[in-house]
Structures are given as C-alpha cells and as structure tokens.
Amino acid sequence: MSLKSIIYISAFLLPFIGFTQRKGTERYSLSQCIEIALENNLDLKSTILNANTARVNYNQSKANILPTLNGNYNIGVNNGRSIDPFTNDFINQELTFSNARLNLDATIFNGFRILNTVRQQRLNKQASEMEIEEAKQTLILNVTLAYLQVLNRTDVLALAKTRLIATNKQLKQQEDLYNEEVGNPADYADIKGQKTIDETNILIAESDLNNAKLSLTRLMNIHQDILIDKTSILLDFEKYTLSSEDVFNDAMQNLATFRAKELRAKAAEKGIRVAKAQYIPEISFFGQVNTNYSSVAETFTETGSDIVETGDFVTVNNDQISVFTNQTQFTGENIEYLDQFDNNLNTVVGIAVDIPLFNGFRAKNNVALEKIKAEESLIELERTALEVKNAIAQVHFDMQTAFNRYESLQNQVTAFEESYRVNEIRFNNGVSNFIAYITSKNNLDNAKTNLTNAKYEYLLRVKILEFYRGNSF
Numbered sequence: 386m387s388l389k390s391i392i393y394i395s396a397f398l399l400p401f402i403g404f405t406q407r408k409g410t411e412r413y414s415l416s417q418c419i420e421i422a423l424e425n426n427l428d429l430k431s432t433i434l435n436a437n438t439a440r441v442n443y444n445q446s447k448a449n450i451l452p453t454l455n456g457n458y459n460i461g462v463n464n465g466r467s468i469d470p471f472t473n474d475f476i477n478q479e480l481t482f483s484n485a486r487l488n489l490d491a492t493i494f495n496g497f498r499i500l501n502t503v504r505q506q507r508l509n510k511q512a513s514e515m516e517i518e519e520a521k522q523t524l525i526l527n528v529t530l531a532y533l534q535v536l537n538r539t540d541v542l543a544l545a546k547t548r549l550i551a552t553n554k555q556l557k558q559q560e561d562l563y564n565e566e567v568g569n570p571a572d573y574a575d576i577k578g579q580k581t582i583d584e585t586n587i588l589i590a591e592s593d594l595n596n597a598k599l600s601l602t603r604l605m606n607i608h609q610d611i612l613i614d615k616t617s618i619l620l621d622f623e624k625y626t627l628s629s630e631d632v633f634n635d636a637m638q639n640l641a642t643f644r645a646k647e648l649r650a651k652a653a654e655k656g657i658r659v660a661k662a663q664y665i666p667e668i669s670f671f672g673q674v675n676t677n678y679s680s681v682a683e684t685f686t687e688t689g690s691d692i693v694e695t696g697d698f699v700t701v702n703n704d705q706i707s708v709f710t711n712q713t714q715f716t717g718e719n720i721e722y723l724d725q726f727d728n729n730l731n732t733v734v735g736i737a738v739d740i741p742l743f744n745g746f747r748a749k750n751n752v753a754l755e756k757i758k759a760e761e762s763l764i765e766l767e768r769t770a771l772e773v774k775n776a777i778a779q780v781h782f783d784m785q786t787a788f789n790r791y792e793s794l795q796n797q798v799t800a801f802e803e804s805y806r807v808n809e810i811r812f813n814n815g816v817s818n819f820i821a822y823i824t825s826k827n828n829l830d831n832a833k834t835n836l837t838n839a840k841y842e843y844l845l846r847v848k849i850l851e852f853y854r855g856n857s858f
Contacts, residue, residue: 428524508652535597656755794839801828
C-alpha cells in the first residue's frame with residue numbers, strides 16, 4: 386500500500402477515532418440520566434403497557450353500547466333420506482343445500498350495567514395514567530438519589546486519594562531521615578503502614594463508587610461505564626424551611642400515587658353498581674334475515690295438455706266405459722342459486738326480556754365481593770396516606786439531623802485542620818512523635834469524609850421531601 390493511500394485512510398478514520406474517544410469520556414448530566422432512564426427503564430415500560438391495556442378495556446366498554454351484527458353462511462351436500470329445505474317434502478336423493486343468516490342484537494336496558502362499566506373502565510384508565518406518572522416520579526427520584534450517591538462516592542474517593550498523596554509526601558521525608566539514620570526508625574515503619582491503610586481505603590472507595598454507578602446504570606438500563614458531570618446539579622445548603630406537615634399537605638394534593646389510589650377507589654364504587662345490575666331484567670331487541678337454497682328446487686312451465694285415463698270407470702247400459710280427463714303437461718327447470726336466495730328471503734324482529742329469577746345467589750355474592758373490593762381500595766388509600774406521612778416525618782427528621790451534623794462537622798474540620806497543621810510542623814521538626822501526628826491526620830481525614838457524607842445525606846433527604854411534594858428535579 387502506498388504512503389498516499391495510508392494518509393488518505395488515516396484522514397478518513399481520524400474523525401471516527403476521535404468520536405469514539407469522546408463517546409467513551411462523555412459526561413452525563415442529571416437531566417440526561419433522567420431522560421435516558423425514562424426512555425429505557427423496564428419497570429416504567431411495563432407500567433405503560435398496563436395503562437395501554439386499561440385504555441383498550443375502556444374503548445371496548447364503550448363499544449359494548451353498540452348493537453352486535455353477525456352473519457352466518459354454510460353450504461353442504463346431503464345423501465339419503467332427508468327433507469328438502471325448499472318444499473319440506475321427504476326425498477331420497479343427493480341434495481346440495483345452502484343457508485345464510487344475518488343476526489342483529491341490541492341491548493335496550495340492562496340496569497345501566499353497560500353505562501356503569503364504561504364509567505368504571507374510564508376511572509381505571511385514568512388511574513393507570515396516574516400510575517404511569519407515579520412510576521415516572523419514582524424513577525426520577527431514584528435516578529436523582531443514585532446520581533447523588535455517585536457524586537458522594539466520587540468525592541470520598543477523591544479525599545482518599547488526597548490522603549494518600551499527603552501520606553506519600555510524609556513517607557518520602559521519613560525515608561530520607563531513615564536513610565540518614567536520623568530520628569526514630571519506628572516512625573518510618575509506621576508511615577509505611579499508614580500508606581497501606583490509605584491504599585486500602587482507596588480500593589474500598591473505588592468499589593463503593595463502582596457499585597453506585599451500577600445502581601445508576603441499572604435504572605437507566607444501559608450497559609456501559611459513565612462519567613458524571615458534577616456541575617449539572619446545584620448543591621444548595623440553605624436550611625429547609627418547610628415542616629413535615631407542610632410537605633405532607635403538598636403530597637396529598639400533588640403526589641400521583643394518591644390520585645391513582647383515589648381513582649381506583651372510585652372505580653371500585655362503580656363496580657358495585659355494575660354488580661347490582663344483575664338483579665334487574667334485561668331488555669333487548671333482536672332481528673334476523675334468513676334465506677336458503679336447495680339443488681332439487683324446480684319451477685314448472687305449462688307445455689300443453691293430453692287426454693289421459695283416470696283409471697276410473699262408469700257403467701252405461703251394462704257396459705263399463707273408461708273415464709278420461711284433460712291433464713296439463715309441465716316442464717321442470719332448476720331454480721338459480723341467487724333466485725332461490727331472493728325468493729326464500731324472510732325476516733324476524735322482536736323484543737326479548739331476560740328476567741333474573743334465581744341464579745344460585747350469584748348476583749348477591751358478586752355484589753358482596755365488589756363491596757369488599759371497594760372497602761379494600763379505601764383501606765389502601767388510607768394506608769398509603771399513613772405510610773407517606775410517617776415516611777415524610779422520618780425523612781424530615783433525618784434531614785434536620787444531617788443539616789445539624791453538617792454544620793457541626795464544618796467546625797470540626799476547621800479545628801482538626803489547625804491541629805494537623807501544628808502537629809505536622811512539630812513532627813517534621815522532631816518536637817512531636819508520630820502517634821500525635823498520625824492521630825491528628827486521621828482525625829482530619831475522617832472529619833472530611835464525614836462532612837462529605839453529611840452533605841450528601843442532607844441533599845438526599847431534601848430531594849426525597851421535594852419528591853413527596855410532587856416537584857420534579
């Protein structure tokens with residue numbers, strides 16, 4: 386291959402190589418993660434399919450108001466003794482027959498069962514739509530919490546790496562002193578031990594970060610490692626001013642789960658009315674159009690007349706004289722298929738009344754079961770309200786605790802930073818021992834980690850409270 390060809394191929398592939406590299410290092414914002422999850426999440430897709438089923442059931446309940454129209458057609462061959470469907474005479478020959486029928490049935494009144502069923506299915510459809518909204522709200526919350534957890538684990542990992550950098554710096558100083566046989570040799574061994582502890586903490590932090598990313602990608606239903614755009618989310622640490630009662634009142638008005646449960650309860654009430662319709666007579670209108678065909682059906686045409694003996698006799702002057710009569714002659718001709726269908730056409734119309742007299746207490750028990758379902762739906766609504774109220778109270782308390790811990794830990798970090806600064810100077814100058822130095826260092830590192838955890842714990846609780854209020858992120 387010539388050098389010119391290689392240059393052309395390289396120039397062609399270079400944009401794609403660059404694109405591949407950028408794709409692998411693309412950072413996802415919170416809004417992008419939420420958008421992908423709303424598109425790919427399997428649980429949400431299942432909820433949408435359930436809502437589609439409810440929509441079809443609602444459409445069918447409306448269609449049940451319309452009359453039913455059905456047609457029937459058959460054709461066959463009969464051998465042996467049978468009845469000619471055209472003349473109703475007994476025959477003993479091969480017969481080709483055909484029948485056609487059109488049936489119309491229309492319900493006039495059935496105790497408003499169809500109408501109440503339409504109303505019930507409409508409420509079920511609306512409840513399913515609210516359940517989609519509920520699933521979306523829950524998914525958005527879970528993605529947001531998982532996103533914050535990734536940020537938290539990222540910050541903890543960064544602190545662990547910073548801690549190792551400081552330890553390596555101190556290790557280098559102690560190694561130089563050890564090589565020069567200055568100071569306590571145990572300090573060098575201790576700082577090497579501290580390095581292994583810091584390296585272990587990095588491994589643990591990397592594992593925690595990987596698990597947090599897996600939780601996020603599982604919600605997004607993607608199978609790749611992702612990087613998080615930390616600047617895409619506002620980390621606001623203003624104190625949350627709403628009380629748990631305020632949050633609960635907003636939840637009752639805005640949270641989709643309450644509206645879905647309320648619609649289910651109303652649908653259950655309509656189910657009682659549907660069941661009660663079984664006690665009421667049903668009035669319906671029916672109509673039929675029928676016709677048939679027979680291969681032995683014929684029409685006869687007069688062709689003339691003949692004088693024929695009747696087989697009777699009369700006596701004239703003691704002589705028996707045969708009796709003759711004038712007999713008309715006919716010629717038979719098969720009737721065409723369509724002509725028979727037209728000639729044999731008949732219609733039937735009527736009104737039917739179906740009166741429920743006794744059905745093994747089926748109607749009574751169905752009504753009782755629907756009443757139980759209605760009571761269960763009300764209990765479920767009350768249980769949901771109680772669970773949400775308790776959850777809000779707990780989250781609100783934890784949020785306040787996390788905020789107070791964050792403020793306290795800020796002061797703690799400031800104090801330990803000063804303690805570490807002093808002990809590091811004293812240790813480097815040989816005034817203090819390694820135990821005092823490493824103690825102050827570990828205190829500072831732990832305080833920073835706890836501060837980071839408290840920060841994200843507070844943010845998580847605030848996001849959950851806003852979710853209960855019905856706010857999107």
